[in-house]
Amino acid sequence: MIKKDVIIIGAGASGMMCAISSGKRGRSVLVLDHASNIGKKIRISGGGSCNFTNINTNHANYLSNNPHFCKSALSRFAPRDLIALLEKHGVEYEEREQGQLFCARSSEEIIRVLENESKDAGVNIILDCKILEVKKEEKDGRFIVSTDHGIFESGSLVIATGGMSYPQIGASCLGYSIAEKFGLKVTELKPALVPFIFSPVDKKIFSELSGISIDAAIKCNDVKFQGSLLFTHKGLSGPAILQVSSYWKEGNAIIIDLLPEIDICNILLKKRQSKSKVDMHNLLSEYLPTRFAKIWLSRNFVSKPVNQYNEKELHSIAHQIHNWKVIPRSTEDYRTAEVTLGGIDTDELSSKTMESKKVKGLYFTGEVIDVTGQLGGYNLHWAWASGFVAGQYA
Numbered sequence: 001m002i003k004k005d006v007i008i009i010g011a012g013a014s015g016m017m018c019a020i021s022s023g024k025r026g027r028s029v030l031v032l033d034h035a036s037n038i039g040k041k042i043r044i045s046g047g048g049s050c051n052f053t054n055i056n057t058n059h060a061n062y063l064s065n066n067p068h069f070c071k072s073a074l075s076r077f078a079p080r081d082l083i084a085l086l087e088k089h090g091v092e093y094e095e096r097e098q099g100q101l102f103c104a105r106s107s108e109e110i111i112r113v114l115e116n117e118s119k120d121a122g123v124n125i126i127l128d129c130k131i132l133e134v135k136k137e138e139k140d141g142r143f144i145v146s147t148d149h150g151i152f153e154s155g156s157l158v159i160a161t162g163g164m165s166y167p168q169i170g171a172s173c174l175g176y177s178i179a180e181k182f183g184l185k186v187t188e189l190k191p192a193l194v195p196f197i198f199s200p201v202d203k204k205i206f207s208e209l210s211g212i213s214i215d216a217a218i219k220c221n222d223v224k225f226q227g228s229l230l231f232t233h234k235g236l237s238g239p240a241i242l243q244v245s246s247y248w249k250e251g252n253a254i255i256i257d258l259l260p261e262i263d264i265c266n267i268l269l270k271k272r273q274s275k276s277k278v279d280m281h282n283l284l285s286e287y288l289p290t291r292f293a294k295i296w297l298s299r300n301f302v303s304k305p306v307n308q309y310n311e312k313e314l315h316s317i318a319h320q321i322h323n324w325k326v327i328p329r330s331t332e333d334y335r336t337a338e339v340t341l342g343g344i345d346t347d348e349l350s351s352k353t354m355e356s357k358k359v360k361g362l363y364f365t366g367e368v369i370d371v372t373g374q375l376g377g378y379n380l381h382w383a384w385a386s387g388f389v390a391g392q393y394a
């Protein structure tokens, strides 16, 4: 049996950061992962450029039953700490909208940093490793991890297995089942940062708009996000939709302002005043994609020359444009979700160390915890920060 100070299950962002942080303290660290490479989600994140952090990272960017839980870790491993690490390795990056930092070349560079840093910290990694059983010895409180590569023992065990999204690249529910095995509560889990599926009626009408995008402001349950909305053949996607999806519950409506920067009512009334004979769908096509304007208008209104509408009708069209109500049938599932909402109940963990309050030596890091970031680099930042702090104690 191979003995280590720390065993980490999961060689993703948080597991690798935890391994580096712990290894640098002189601890002997073993990372186990069933995937054939480390950091598979890092590789595909941000479309291959990895939105690795956000310079505005703040606890308000996270959803959790306890919105304060993430504060301590975020303050002890801030975006500037990650940037310093990447700069040390010559990783070039660029700031895109709203403080989002992306690799200027490729997400592969971040994976190289993790490989080199973990090597320097003396971390051992076993890939393609199937976890068969995890238990804690009653006599000495040490953890025993049985795998198809042998049996390993450690004083600290870190669960960094991530969420359930993208099972096609190795995501699994192992972290949640380990938590439950040790008697820790797991909150309700659901896909988040995920596209919506239309109701059957809307699907019939709007599926032919697949590929069209509109800059919109979308509201749901007291939150509002502005950005791109994309029609898919099944429903709606795009950054603003993904953001809203994390706050959406079955049966909720989403309210879409199709022209958030324009007072369309004023424009319509002025056109009427000037006795314009332009057809409504042609007029709306000046502000919205033509195909969309035609189909959207035909759903609720008759298209006719603007001078033939009365003022009430114009007010009603304008109101609908700024408050288009859509009730999605559902979201897509974990195959297309960027993250899992919910996770290990934060009441079970120390916010300073990520250690279980009930089970000494058992730690959880990253997405497996009930801390879910908004779109924009926040999820990876939580993975780095929680992994770093756990590594300071594990």
Ligand SMILES: Cc1cc2nc3c(=O)[nH]c(=O)nc-3n(C[C@H](O)[C@H](O)[C@H](O)COP(=O)(O)OP(=O)(O)OC[C@H]3O[C@@H](n4cnc5c(N)ncnc54)[C@H](O)[C@@H]3O)c2cc1C
Residues within 6 Å of the ligand: 009, 010, 011, 012, 013, 014, 015, 032, 033, 034, 035, 038, 039, 040, 041, 042, 044, 045, 046, 047, 050, 051, 052, 053, 129, 130, 131, 160, 161, 162, 163, 165, 166, 169, 170, 171, 172, 173, 174, 337, 338, 339, 365, 366, 367, 368, 376, 377, 378, 379, 380, 381, 383
């Ligand atoms: C398509 C996509 C794009 C994304 N883009 C971004 C982005 O640009 N910015 C951002 O901030 N976030 C992004 N995210 C979210 C982000 O990637 C995750 O939140 C983050 O990687 C979580 O880190 P983690 O270490 O907790 O888990 P992961 O990085 O998922 O790592 C978990 C590790 O555990 C291993 N594992 C799982 N189950 C087992 C098992 N049974 N046995 C052994 N090993 C196991 C996995 O193989 C994996 O290596 C994206 C996610 C997806 C799916």
